[in-house]
Each structure stands twice: as structure tokens, then as C-alpha cells.
Amino acid sequence: MIRLDITGRSPIYEQLCREICGEIARGLLVENDRLPAARVLAKDLGINPNTVAKAYGMLERDGIIYSVAGIGCFVSKEKAGAYRWLTEDFRRKTREAFGAGVPKDALLSILEEECSGEVSPQTQGVKNDD
Amino acid sequence: MIRLDITGRSPIYEQLCREICGEIARGLLVENDRLPAARVLAKDLGINPNTVAKAYGMLERDGIIYSVAGIGCFVSKEKAGAYRWLTEDFRRKTREAFGAGVPKDALLSILEEECSGEVSPQTQGVKNDD
Amino acid sequence: MIRLDITGRSPIYEQLCREICGEIARGLLVENDRLPAARVLAKDLGINPNTVAKAYGMLERDGIIYSVAGIGCFVSKEKAGAYRWLTEDFRRKTREAFGAGVPKDALLSILEEECSGEVSPQTQGVKNDD
Amino acid sequence: MIRLDITGRSPIYEQLCREICGEIARGLLVENDRLPAARVLAKDLGINPNTVAKAYGMLERDGIIYSVAGIGCFVSKEKAGAYRWLTEDFRRKTREAFGAGVPKDALLSILEEECSGEVSPQTQGVKNDD
């Protein structure tokens, strides 16, 4: 269940990384689960195989997945990397906004607004346990 | 006192917008204050005049500043725009991370980390009053 | 002065990384030196610009170079990354051979054989000072 | 006692060759010893029979083992080939690193690091006697 915003600011390979990391963070993908073959996923999503390959390559270099020659790509043991992927932009934007002069309280209230909605049930119990 | 990081991540014109909005948010620039001439600022910062022009243009389009032909650019009355500029990326990244499966608690702890440091004294008293 | 072995075992982008790291290690490229534009280098070497882009991208992600939007790529301050790039294969092969049962003495004598020749004069004084 | 690392870097057939050469170098396999049948070994290791066949084929081509049609594969008299197999990558990487500008001292210290650990007792007494 990967959704891409083709019309978009962030590059496709980056969205792809985020989506996959999200599935790992939510526990929908667990250690040693196999990712869809790059070409299959590319076809499903209507994008170029190279773009998927780029995303997979980045995730591998960050230790979030590992690839086995001629077999496929699999989810790594450590979830820390996936977690970092999902939060690094948030962290940077937090720093930028705070650094520019936005008071902490204001950021907190925005965070409250944005995090009041429901999330998918599978997310329950997800912790930063790595 | 505008600081730019030429090295990567966000484009210079964007950093410039953020810096100016920051000065407005912190009250260092107030209504009807005149901004430095684009060419002068460009020279001071060692960047391309077109880059400054682009930043000014975006800020004007968003109602954060207004320009008077042949005279210069000035800070608008409403601070809401500047405030929105500084927080919209934070808001989007908050939504993205939360939506991807990062629990609220994790975001809060990152926010605490990033906002524990001191900010410039001028920031005191800044509120989301628009 | 970059030499590639097109007929080769190791991928071009990897050879390119090694060559550039070598120039940094030998002091031929120093902090803030500008690398040739990806397209120019590609043309000079008779390879595809994407291949150069891939090499530059990897070097950037490893902090060995940094890119400035629309300007070019430059050598980073830290030489440690370049140094690591040049030695990581050697380290892995050392571990593999030793682990497989080759005695340390045998490896030492091979190392002596291979390192007896002259190296380029510029190399003198190069140290692992990072 | 052959150990394979399915995860990435070197291909399985190559690891297999290294493992077998290692056993020969350490004296665990001696002249005319019979290697396990390809299919049996493949089953034991949980890998594709073709992979074992490829490894055996390469070792035979290098004179490290010899095959008797319909009977099996056996260890050759000369250990030189096995020894060369285990060290040729190390030699090449030594040459590459030194050639690229890494000083001999740096390689020596890496070698010291990697060869400080204990090796299997059987290794004692192995020499470059071919």
C-alpha cells in the first residue's frame, strides 16, 4: 500500500523511502520480510525501475534493508535507521523554525493540532526501541 | 544580521525568506521598516542579486512585505504571513512523520531536544498573536 | 589526471570515487577545491554524465565532497572519509585472507612486495592526520 | 565447516572457493582428499547446486582440485593454487591502495588491527611453502 505524490515537491525515490520506512515503523514490514522486486514495484507504481532501484540502494546503504544477490531485498533487523529516516526532516524543520525565532510553545501547539487525528491501528505500540 | 548556509539543503532564496521572516517574528523588523535594497543585500551576502530579487518577490506575493516602485521594499502590517512562513514546513513535516507512523511521543521528544538550547534574547515575548 | 579501467571488474563510478579520494589523500585536491563539472568530466573520460553524478553523489553522502546548488562540487574539510574510502577494501580483504587461514607473516611479505616501488612524489608527507 | 554470508558483498561461489582454499591452506584438506558431492554440499549449505558446481569448476580450472568423471572431486597435490586464491585479492587491494596514495605505514597499521585476533588453532604452522 504505497502512495506517491507524483505532482510533487519531494522526489519520488525519497517518497518511496519514506513509505517503506513507514511500513517498517508501523510494523507492517518486519525483519527479513521481502520487499517487492524493484521492477514489479516500479510497474505497480507506474514509475521507472531505476527510481525504485535508487530508493532501494539508499535504504540499503543506510542499513534499513539488505539485498541478496539475485534473490531480492529484505528488511534489516535494526529499525533505528527507518525511524531516523522518518524523523530527520521533522528534526531539521524543528531546528530551523526554533532557530528563526518561533517559540517552543508555538511549535508544540502545531504539533498538537497535527497529531490529534487517528493513525492507523497497526501503529499502536510502536516505540523507538532501537 | 542574516546568515546563510551555502552548503546544500535548502535553496538560498528560501533561507533568505526564512531569515527575513525570522527578523519580523522576533520584532527586529516592524511594520513599514525598509528592507535593504536587493543589490546591496546581494553584495553584502556575496550572492546573486537575482536570488535576493526572487526572495523579495516571494515575500511580496505572500503579503509579508510590500514594494513601492522606485523606492524599495517595506515590512507589511500583518505578521501572520511571516509566522506562517516560519512554521509551514514544520507543520508539513510533523504531519508527514505522524502520518507515516511515528508516534506523537517520539516527535515530542525530538522537539524537546531541538528546543532545549538558548535562543536569541530578542525572541522573548514573541507570540502567535496574529 | 584520472585513469579508468573500462575493461574492468570494479564499476566505473567506484573507480572514479577511488581516483578522487586518491587525489585528496595525495594532497592534489585540497579543502574547497572545485571538482570538474560532472558533464565536463564525463565528456573528458568518455563516460556517461549519470555515472559521474553517481560517483559525486556517493562522495557527497560520505562527506568527502559537498555540492553547492547550481555552482559545483567541492572538496570537504575532513580527509578522513577519503582515507576510509581508499582503505576499506584493503581492510576487508585483509580480514578475509587472515580469517581464511593466511598467516600474518605471509600478508606482511605480500605488503612489502607491493609497497616497495616508488609512489608519486606528491605522496610524500601524506599522513592519516584526520 | 564451511561458513557463508548470504548477505551481500562477495558472491556465494567466491566465498565457497575461499572456504575450501582455506581448508587446504590450513591443512584440513590434504592431497587426494575427496570433496563432498556438489549436490550434497549444496543441500547442506542451503544453496543452489549450480553455485557449488561453479565453485568446483573454478577450483578445478585453477588446478586446486581435480575431478574424476563419475566419482568426484579431489584435492590436488600443489597447494600453491589455494594459497594464491586466498591472497590475490589482498595483493590487488594492497597495490590499489598504495598506488592511490595511502602510505605503507597506514596499511601496516590496518593489517595489525585486523590480524591481532586469534585464528583457528589449525592454522599454526601454515607457511608459504609452495
Add this chain to the structure above:
DNA sequence: GTGGTCTAGACCACG
């Protein structure tokens, strides 16, 4: 002009 991204399509090693 410069790097960054993407597409389309090809070939290869590995298994």
C-alpha cells in the same frame, strides 16, 4: 552553466 531527478532501455553476474 550546474547539479538533481527521471525515463527508457540495455547488458551483466548471480543463482
Add this chain to the structure above:
DNA sequence: GTGGTCTAGACCACG
């Protein structure tokens, strides 16, 4: 079939 690499060529944002 699978990932890895490479080519050729295009478009874009940035400056």
C-alpha cells in the same frame, strides 16, 4: 528472475 551498472537523453530548480 533478481539486483547492479551503464548509456542516452530529457527536464527542472537554482543562480
